[in-house]
Amino acid sequence: MRQMHKGMPRQDKLAQNSERLEEGGGMMHSALVPKLVRVKDFKRETSDLFTLTLDWQTEHQPGQFVQVGFPGIGESPISIASYSDEHVKLSIRQVGTVTNYLATKRKGDLVSVRGPYGRGYPMQYFKGDSLIFIGGGCGVAPLRGAIEFAERHRDWYNELHMFFGFRSPNDIIFQEALKRWEKAHNLNVSVDKVPSNTCYDGNVGFITELVRESQLDNEKKVVMICGPPIMMEKIIEILKEKGFNDDQIFVSAERLMYCGVGKCGHCMIHGKYTCRDGPVFRWDEIRGQMNDS
Ligand SMILES: Cc1cc2nc3c(=O)[nH]c(=O)nc-3n(C[C@H](O)[C@H](O)[C@H](O)COP(=O)(O)OP(=O)(O)OC[C@H]3O[C@@H](n4cnc5c(N)ncnc54)[C@H](O)[C@@H]3O)c2cc1C
Ligand code: FES
Incomplete structure (x- = not known):
């Protein structure tokens, strides 16, 4: 297909x-x-x-x-x-x-x-909470939809925190939106490395380190994560150390897909269709299975 x-x-x-x-x-x-x-x-x-x-x-x-x-x-x-x-x-x-x-x-x-x-982020269920968005590379894209939703329903949520990592300054996307979010919310951006001859005065290092150094606690908060599987796993480890429960963590999973509607079976993660039951899963739904097929 x-x-x-x-x-x-x-x-x-x-x-x-x-x-x-x-x-x-x-x-x-x-x-x-x-x-x-x-x-x-x-x-x-x-x-x-x-x-x-x-x-x-x-x-x-x-x-x-x-x-x-x-x-x-x-x-x-x-x-x-x-x-x-x-x-x-x-x-x-x-x-x-x-x-x-x-x-x-x-x-x-x-x-x-x-x-x-598919199933997106259950934004209604997050009412009254602070929202934490953690994204890597083009994983920031689906989070942008959730951020725009939260901005449209601003009185539903408490604080908005964002942690976005990119490979280098040249890979930073949504530059105009980032400027707006920096003024309105708690925005943290980091790049893995800065090539020589590149003008950049922001954070350098993996985004995982900014999350680790942050003062985040799990009180009335939910986390939405999208990015490379290795980044998501490391972030979840850090969140667990900070006291977050599995049901406060939502991840967006990627699988090769064909039909997109739960018919062909190409996108299964241990009995679940990523296209129909996901791509957004609560962490306890797919814990330990994100890299399996
Ligand atoms: C639910 C979901 C949401 C996605 N959202 C985005 C998005 O917002 N922005 C974005 O840039 N990409 C996204 N992707 C990935 C995107 O679908 C693939 O990159 C795209 O299908 C590649 O198609 P192509 O014909 O250009 O490349 P192809 O010629 O088919 O493949 C090029 C290379 O990419 C690999 N590849 C293809 N599809 C995937 C996949 N799903 N996961 C991992 N590797 C893959 C192939 O194995 C091959 O090595 C998403 C994938 C899923 C499942
Ligand atoms: S893509 Fe066909 S079942 Fe999910």
């Missing part, structure tokens, strides 16, 4: 394929049938990561994902990186066929989407 056709197909074939889909979905729309939506904006965040803003109004929970691509190219699961009535933002790292193709899309171009799918 995901990789309908490898390699870059001819433009006339692509045009034929896209004609078979109606823009906006029309009568064909169902949970599994993609529809075409227009790109409102393309923004390059870093050398290998970009954000597409889609002219698509759809109800969703922060942390849910969509299957995005183009007929004849394939599709990829990508987390929604916004919370808006007007658009859907997707922040995408270029790693292969689909993501490199999507990087060529500009304002007015069409992409295919289906979803939103």
